Amino acid sequence: MRKGEATRIRIVEEAARQASLRGLAAVSLADVAEAVGLSKSGLFKHFDSKEAMELEIVDYVTLLFTEFVWRPAEHLPTARERLSRIFDLWMDWEDKKWAQGGCPIMAFSVELDDQPGPVRDLLQRRLQQWKKTLLRQFQQLREPPLSDVEAQTAYFQMKSFALGHLDARRIMGDADARRSAQAAFEALLDRTERASPP
Amino acid sequence: MRKGEATRIRIVEEAARQASLRGLAAVSLADVAEAVGLSKSGLFKHFDSKEAMELEIVDYVTLLFTEFVWRPAEHLPTARERLSRIFDLWMDWEDKKWAQGGCPIMAFSVELDDQPGPVRDLLQRRLQQWKKTLLRQFQQLREPPLSDVEAQTAYFQMKSFALGHLDARRIMGDADARRSAQAAFEALLDRTERASPP
């Protein structure tokens, strides 16, 4: 049972890599099998169906995102430091970790938004968790804490800038994308900190 | 030659509709043919290949975007009014015009960003044109005109909010998405107008 777990991980990693390039639906079981050195039917000893594999991919990628972006920032002393670090790591995630195919989470979001089913549901749950985490951080940015509405506003803009960075970087080929995003986000933090409580 | 043009348009419209749902690559010629009441081989009297059809789709959708978002705002008296109207129409485009499948331009961007070829090139050209149009509008927002850097900053944030709106609306199911986007954008216009020239 030990050996199986190892190949299972190799399969998911490879499948996630391919999914970041072409999308979840376009992942070919034959290609994945060949890349990890298995026969196509060998894959089915690890996954009951392609949908089961897609679930594992989404699970793997979203957990990896948390490890990559949240874990190193989690224990910084102030909310401002945490948020700055998170955004910086988020940019790294988008253009270092997934330099080749682009952020898979954004790709999955666009691909799945109108395709109901367990895969979309899992993605949604994970994105909601992440949103909750960020809202909590924004609330701690000021004393007294930001209202729900203020935190929502800040969250919306933060996520927008992360999306904008990806768009500018990957489709528009904008070399300044990261600087623009970082500047916009720091200005957002300034505005949000300074905003006078009601 | 008249009749052919009419069905050609019906084909592109239907193909664009399907592409907004599942992506360009996932458009099935068989499905398109059936939807417009043709045989699959009949399609090839209008398009040499699937790639040729994808080019038509991108062409059609991007021109339609300009008609929908830019044309009605083009002749408003002030840059502020034009930009406000553009953003409002942009939101309409995203959640009225393409209510079912989501904005195809964003979907194509994510799908094509790492797939070199004439289809991606066409999309990039059209997106660059649109960026230029918006930059010009931002420059006219203030007297003396905004610098290139200032206009770039404003453009980056505008596009980010449009992307953020789509993300919030479609994947996160956020009913307040449009309000958040609109508020963020109006605040951006305020900041940009007020910013003191160097």
Place this chain on the structure above:
DNA sequence: TCAGAAAGAGCACGATCGGTCACTTTCTGT
């Protein structure tokens, strides 16, 4: 009106898709 072109139908192709089944090899717990 009538010939030639355009539009479209029907069929078949090779490739690839996700998936099954019977079988063999390899590992692992006792």
Place this chain on the structure above:
DNA sequence: ACAGAAAGTGACCGATCGTGCTCTTTCTGA
């Protein structure tokens, strides 16, 4: 060491993919 489970193979299935071919129907310009 050995039995049983886990891991992996190879051949094959029906469906669907984009595309080419031949043939017929329909339109249109002179």
